Amino acid sequence: MKPSNYELLVVSPFQPIALLRDTFKHVTCVKSAKEALVRLQTQQQQHQDPTTTTTDRSRRLLLIDMENEQGNIISLKLLIYHLRQGTVGNFVPLVCCANDSSDYMLACIHHGAADYLLKPLSLNVIQTMFLAAHRYSPPQRLLPSPTSSTASLKSDLPQAIQSECHHYHQLKQIFNQHDGIYQAVINMYANPNRPKKEFDLASLSTDRKTALERRLGEWGFNPFDLSDLDLVYCVSWIFDQAFHLPDLAPFRLSSGDLCHGYHATNPYHNFYHAVDVLQSMYYLVSRMGFLHPHPPAPTTTSRLHNRITSIDILALFLICIGHDLGHPGVTNAFMINASTSLSLLFNDISVLESYHAMLLYRLIKTYWSDALGAPLGALFRKRVVNGVIATDMALHQDYMTKLKAFGRTSIDDKDGKPYDEEEERLLIYAALIKCADISNIARPFEVAKVWANRLVEELQCQGQLEAELGLPSCLNGFGLPLDSKGQIPLAAFQHQFITKVGIGFFDVVGDIVPDLKNWAHMARQNASLWQQQQ
Ligand SMILES: [Zn+2]
Known part of the structure; x- marks a missing residue:
């Protein structure tokens, strides 16, 4: 699989650099996370066409330009949230930024980025971006809400399948929330919000x-x-x-x-x-x-x-x-x-x-x-x-x-x-x-x-x-x-x-x-x- 076969969606207020266009055949640029969401959701609806395969969708790279840390951590979280909800299909979220603080880089990874690329992006880095798609495991999908189409279809299922489905969803809900107790213990005894010193x-x-x-x-x-x-x-x-x-x-x-x-x-x-x-x-x-x-x-x-x-x-x-x-x-x-x-x-x-x-x-x-x-x-x-x-x-x-x-x-x-x-x-x-x-x-x-x-x-x-x-x-x-x-x-x-x-x-x-x-x-x-x- 050549890098050029990957589809790249760039979220940036700036024009994408020419090197990206040289490497990827399909480069689309949007100005904000919201615009990216609209585009991804539209594509998701098109992908419900059974002739489109999952492999096609996993070849999508989403590159978020973090030109403004605060705003774009939120953008990253928003996009990852929709990825987990399953409303935008699959993509591999990458971020790029000139900020070389290791804490900031780790924060991006913890919020779901598959990789953090330091700006300015060199040709070598761009040519290896597609590898992230092979290393990346998509986040676990959240449960569909009770009002989702899956839930409304459930009433048409036989009783036995309905209860099996209920058990499955209940289990899934428990495992989706497994971090809750852990976080509560830390909040109670380890006071994670106290001010932290920088050690130079x-x-x-x-x-x-x-x-x-x-x-x-x-x-x-x-x-x-x-x-x-x-x-x-x-x-x-x-x-x-x-x-x-x-x-x-x-x-x-x-x-x-x-x-x-x-x-x-x-x-x-x-x-x-x-x-x-x-x-x-x-x-x-x-x-x-x-x-x-x-x-x-x-x-x-x-x-x-x-x-x-x-x-x-x-x-x-x-x-x-x-x-x-x-x-x-x-x-x-x-x-x-x-x-x-x-x-x-x-x-x-x-x-x-x-x-x-x-x-x-x-x-x-x-x-x-x-x-x-x-x-x-x-x-x-x-x-x-x-x-x-x-x-x-x-x-x-x-x-x-x-x-x-x-x-x-x-x-x-x-x-x-x-x-x-x-x-x-x-x-x-x-x-x-x-x-x-x-x-x-x-x-x-x-x-x-x-x-x-x-x-x-x-x-x-x-x-x-x-x-x-x-x-x-x-x-x-x-x-x-x-x-x-x-x-x-x-x-x-x-x-x-x-x-x-x-x-x-x-x-x-x-x-x-x-x-x-x-x-x-x-x-x-x-x-x-x-x-x-x-
Ligand atoms: Zn001791």
């Missing part, structure tokens, strides 16, 4: 970038004096280390979106925590030899050496930075006791983690669905969702049991049977992400102390809210007597968590990844310092 990474000086990179290579990483822009740079720098790995060239990331996904008002579960968890994972995988340590440092080998691929590193980084997305600053117990919509939606099972995974998957779908492709995309989703859910501390004992067994056996043997490769991968992800999530207990004591204070502050705040709502208090959930001010005793609280949970877990994972033995050692040192403060 180019505005950071070379000295500042070098200083941040040096800090990212240190175990004593302390993010609390960093600005949001610094943190966004840290995230993009760490991901860039992964993007240099084989097979990861097509992946890119908008770190600003991740920053906006966290509530800055949470004392603990905020973007600092996400970046901190990401940095500890970066530190760990670079010491394991999967990335170059920065600055250069000795690396160790582990039994995972041939098991972790570049896509695993990417998934682990993504889980770290996204594992608490949209965190409301309260625990699962609060969500369940308060009968929040989220706990009802997820049936009280890993409520927050299910929600974080849902938000994270939304970003993956937006930015990486093309780079991942179909079979890997589904696997990647499973791994990322599983990794985020693993951070639910309610599952901790299960993971301890599984990891103890995994650490004892040879890597290829589970109760005499070989490990399923994917099952093993999910377990390794869970082990590493869980270690990274609680890694702050093993940071140098002065840094660990800040994290501990912030966690207690967040819990105290939840305790206040629980008292107001008459709910069971999280402050009584640790088996520790509250101090004279009714607060969780910080030193005892930390000592208890480190000795009963942290050290044991680092030791168990340390049987698989020897570097974790160092984390256990540092956590032990901190535990004795906390004990001295009790």
Whole structure:
């Protein structure tokens, strides 16, 4: 099929450029989306002639010149709406514009454009425009309205066919609206309308970038004096280390979106925590030899050496930075006791983690669905969702049991049977992400102390809210007597968590990844310092 056989309808207040006429045999130009609609609807009526085939109609390209962003996003939406309604036949919607903002380009794609062409249009671009018709999947058609001709014909159908038809339409209606709950959850908990900052990474000086990179290579990483822009740079720098790995060239990331996904008002579960968890994972995988340590440092080998691929590193980084997305600053117990919509939606099972995974998957779908492709995309989703859910501390004992067994056996043997490769991968992800999530207990004591204070502050705040709502208090959930001010005793609280949970877990994972033995050692040192403060 030659490009010249495609029919091109251009929506533009300007004259179409001559190159378009040179490439396509049939070029029609209209001034506005409304004019385009009239033309398409007229053609649609003509196409109801049974001698016209669908193939003919799918060879139509519609090029919308976005000379005015605001007006033409509306034009694009209007045309896509009619395409979904089925009132204008098939066409492949393309947009062209001189605006090179990636956000704007993505907005056009999200609103239904098959491709975004940067103006001025060159001959090369014009000659490959027809390829969009081969890549494009038309949006799902909406249901015909009850007054449409199909509905009026229904009464002539036999009863059995009518009820089958009703069931079919009801199902279709449900699936057409499947995004509704998802959007409602985001609106309720993630506040998508709050103002978003622009992060201009180019505005950071070379000295500042070098200083941040040096800090990212240190175990004593302390993010609390960093600005949001610094943190966004840290995230993009760490991901860039992964993007240099084989097979990861097509992946890119908008770190600003991740920053906006966290509530800055949470004392603990905020973007600092996400970046901190990401940095500890970066530190760990670079010491394991999967990335170059920065600055250069000795690396160790582990039994995972041939098991972790570049896509695993990417998934682990993504889980770290996204594992608490949209965190409301309260625990699962609060969500369940308060009968929040989220706990009802997820049936009280890993409520927050299910929600974080849902938000994270939304970003993956937006930015990486093309780079991942179909079979890997589904696997990647499973791994990322599983990794985020693993951070639910309610599952901790299960993971301890599984990891103890995994650490004892040879890597290829589970109760005499070989490990399923994917099952093993999910377990390794869970082990590493869980270690990274609680890694702050093993940071140098002065840094660990800040994290501990912030966690207690967040819990105290939840305790206040629980008292107001008459709910069971999280402050009584640790088996520790509250101090004279009714607060969780910080030193005892930390000592208890480190000795009963942290050290044991680092030791168990340390049987698989020897570097974790160092984390256990540092956590032990901190535990004795906390004990001295009790
Ligand atoms: Zn976390």
